[in-house]
Amino acid sequence: MAETIVLEVARYRPEIEAEPAFENFEVPCRPDWVVLDALNYIKDAIDGTLSFRWSCRMGVCGSCGMMVNGEPKLTCATFLTDYLPGPIRIEPLSNFPIVRDLIIEMSDFMTKLQGVKPWIIRNEDLPVSQGEYRQSPEQLETYKQFSMCINCLLCYAACPVYGLDQHFVGPAALALAQRYNLDSRDEGEAQRLEILSEHEGIWGCTFVGECSVVCPKHVDPAGAIQQYKLKAVTEWFKSILLPRGGRD
Ligand code: SF4
Ligand code: FES
Structure with a gap:
């Protein structure tokens, strides 16, 4: 096996580079090393100014x-070994502004996430004396997949619609909205549907499906968006077919 591998790392230090450029680093290629290990090796042993996020x-x-x-x-x-003989090109996530080196600006996502109200909404809270809100394993199963999101934003980097139109709410925020809509304790679906039925909400999605392909947690945001679209169309039909007050 090769003892080293070359990483072509995108650098952007606003005080030095006018625009991102690549810098090559030769790092040990150990069988148990992942790309993050190689970046930490660069930071510890070659260039301590390399900036990236991890925890x-x-x-x-x-x-x-x-x-x-x-x-x-x-x-x-x-793993590094999946890219032998190299080189491996490392860049910040696509479709986001770059703050420095491999660090992206996430504020747009945070604003959108808050906009879809990803928390349990109740019309009226039950008195504490009634105990906890109970939920069966079957009820948990309906939304569990969408609750696995770790906000890594890989789906936004893969989404061509978000790449072209930054007003699009985007895959993870929509999947998280659906996570709460499907929760038996929640009563906020109508509020979220109102926000998301706008063009930049669910209708912006052209079902390319790359978001679900790249998701490391198998959240399937594309599936969540299709569920949402179906729900929005059903509600629209109900609104024109049923007399006011006859809807559930
Ligand atoms: S790729 Fe998956 S886990 Fe990551 S933000 Fe998107 S939906 Fe969440
Ligand atoms: S460092 Fe990779 S998910 Fe936390």
Whole structure:
């Protein structure tokens, strides 16, 4: 096996580069090393100024997403040996502004996420004396898949619609909205549907499906968006066919 591999790493230091450029680093290619290990090796042993985000190193925090040879990946779950003989090109996630080196600006996503109200909405809270809101395993199963999202943003980097139209709410925010809509304790679906039925909400999605392909947690945001579209059309039909007050 090769003892080293070359990483072509995108650099962008606003005080030095006018626009992103690549810098090559030769790193050890150990069988148990992932791309994140190689980036940490560069930071520790070659160039301490290289900037990137990570935290858990176990596919949970969602902060280490980058483009690896053009594909959105969690770098803590992407082995160097899968790219032999190299080189491996590492870039910040596509479709986001770059803050520095491999770090993207996430504010747009945070605003959109908040906009879909990803929390349980109740018309009226039950008195505490009635105990907890109980839920059966079957009820949990209806939304569990969508609750696995770790906000890694790989789906936004893969989404050509978001790449062209930054007003599109995007895959993860829509999947998380659906996660709460399907929760038996929630009563906020109508509020979310009103927000998401706008063009930039669910209708912007042309069902390319790349979001679901790249998702490391198998959340299937494309599936969530299609469910949402079906629901929106059903509600629209109900609104024109049923007399006011006859809807559920
Ligand atoms: S839906 Fe999947 S790819 Fe998108 S942010 Fe959530 S975990 Fe990451
Ligand atoms: S470092 Fe947390 S998901 Fe990769």
